[in-house]
Amino acid sequence: MNPSIAATGGSIIRALHGKRRPTSINLGLGEPTLMPDVAHFERATAWVAEHGCRYSTNIGDAELRAAIAAHYGYPGLDHADNVCITTGSQEAVYVALRTLLDPACDEVLVVEPAFPVYAKIAQVEGIPCRRLALDPSGPGAFDPDRILEAVGPQTRMIVIGSPSNPTGRVIPKAATKKIADGLLERGGPPVYVMHDEIYRELIYTDDAGEFGKVYPYTVAVNSLSKSNALTGLRLGWIIAPLDVMPHLVKFHGWVTSCASTFAQRVALEIFAANQLGIARPWYAAQRDGALAVAREIGLDFIEPEGAFYLCVRVGASDTLAFAEQLLLDRDVVAIPAHIFSPILAGWLRTSFVCPLADLREGLERIAAEALEKGTLPDRA
């Protein structure tokens, strides 16, 4: 048995979901509840009827890769050969971390609060990992100076999720540019920035930085999961500099061989129809409603500029125990946000993918639980 796999804990998010009841108000969801456009599946099925469903190349369908490269248009990363199609962004993250870092001498820097999987993969794979916690509630959620200061001599990759899971915060353009310039001025071997852009199509601000636009050593990972309500399709990609692509593709081949041919046909339909941002107006309205509800109830929250999460403060010192008790006492699933960074101890991640009436009911129950448990004494 591999001891580092045995020693690393599983997903608290999945474990909490496993305990929910049919009656539960589920604010723990990390995926859209919208329905995908089934016409894309129908056309992909018609394609299979004509062509079969044979292996893709390891790197993925050339037409799809060209469409993705063109859609983002990151300078120097805008050729089809800058794109490798993966089994969701999870495999994209796994392959990028494994291929671009040498555990014997390289270090990865994760800007947190962030999705726990980056640090977990580093732990399992023996990659030294430095975690930088930045206060997500203020203007310094992606403080470029603190990020640059945290880059050590062994740092070869910085992981930044923007929009952030769990906070929904978005890195501003100026911060992106300052980090890029700082890294370029440093000299020496390149420090890659892995920009997890999984919520890129769900942004509610005009000031959204994209590393691919300003930094040549960007590794952008993304998928159709959140933008097009297709978490179950497992279709993602890596955009990366040409010189590292052969290695990424080779390792990806050993891990999963190639992405699904069917899923790539669905993706081609979506890009051809230019439907990546199709759900943004719905989420923007949901966000406005969610903020209004949270204000009305009087919970402290972090104002999201992207994604579909709302972090609310409950003040509990043991955040996991609070979340478990909340499910037992009041039948509400919410994610203890300390798992994204200790800086979010006492916070819960809720999501506004559910009907707003459910969100209101859930947030009211959360506030009631905090009141009863006395975890927000300033409000008692």
Place this chain on the structure above:
Amino acid sequence: MNPSIAATGGSIIRALHGKRRPTSINLGLGEPTLMPDVAHFERATAWVAEHGCRYSTNIGDAELRAAIAAHYGYPGLDHADNVCITTGSQEAVYVALRTLLDPACDEVLVVEPAFPVYAKIAQVEGIPCRRLALDPSGPGAFDPDRILEAVGPQTRMIVIGSPSNPTGRVIPKAATKKIADGLLERGGPPVYVMHDEIYRELIYTDDAGEFGKVYPYTVAVNSLSKSNALTGLRLGWIIAPLDVMPHLVKFHGWVTSCASTFAQRVALEIFAANQLGIARPWYAAQRDGALAVAREIGLDFIEPEGAFYLCVRVGASDTLAFAEQLLLDRDVVAIPAHIFSPILAGWLRTSFVCPLADLREGLERIAAEALEKGTLPDRA
């Protein structure tokens, strides 16, 4: 950059395919040319229209796992919780090797000739790998005594592909039983047998051993790729003992999160319709035709008892150079079989998934190339 990824060579099979021309006779294919049953895709699409396409659990759909467990019925491995759904058998192999072996102290034993990916993954991941080459042309292709003798004190897994890629040889029941008994008598920590069963539904003998039937520490990997002409669906699975399942599932979650919900619906349709062995009669007829053609042309070959490959002897000392020259001179793609084991130096792997007329033309050109190059002097 990860040095072991950079240092490990890519796929010679994929590289040769990359050089083929539109006119080429392709005997290099490792996938069916049959068309899949598109009705399954249509029903899966209708399901998506009703339910969306949301995340699966990490381990996979419970109904599908129950169907797979019941289909194989391996004693003690026949519960839904003995099955984890993966992104094709490639991910199944990757996850099993990574999870069940500790690179610091465990060794994997690969019985060859075998698909090169087992040894390559071991190399990339720093897992000590012992390779046992057994003569694939005689009765000892899976010699149980030699396999048991090769098990060292650090061996914690034996990898056996049966039916074999590239030879099509099938391990007999008695050999399977003898290996199982020998391993159980050994005592000490369990030695897992990873039985790659990817060609299990394409067997042309009654005497086919299945480790799952006789050995409790079996890890069986399989997929719908070869049985149902669905290489592009990327739907595979691991069947394994209950005590290791949580670790396999956890690591699988970090690598790809979960299998495709759509692909799992297609798989459910196939199991419900009991269509796993549907293509066997066609392949059996192809095999008979292929053997007749090879005999007529007078090439030495290894008689396949399963899969869809025919290894033929060309005698060249540099097998890769012969295959590359064959493509240049005579426009035929065939795979140099030394990549599956040095014991197959001088052999080519051809496949009989193409029309038999193409196979005849291809084998005639191979024989002509060998004659011209004088690599089979006994025939000159």
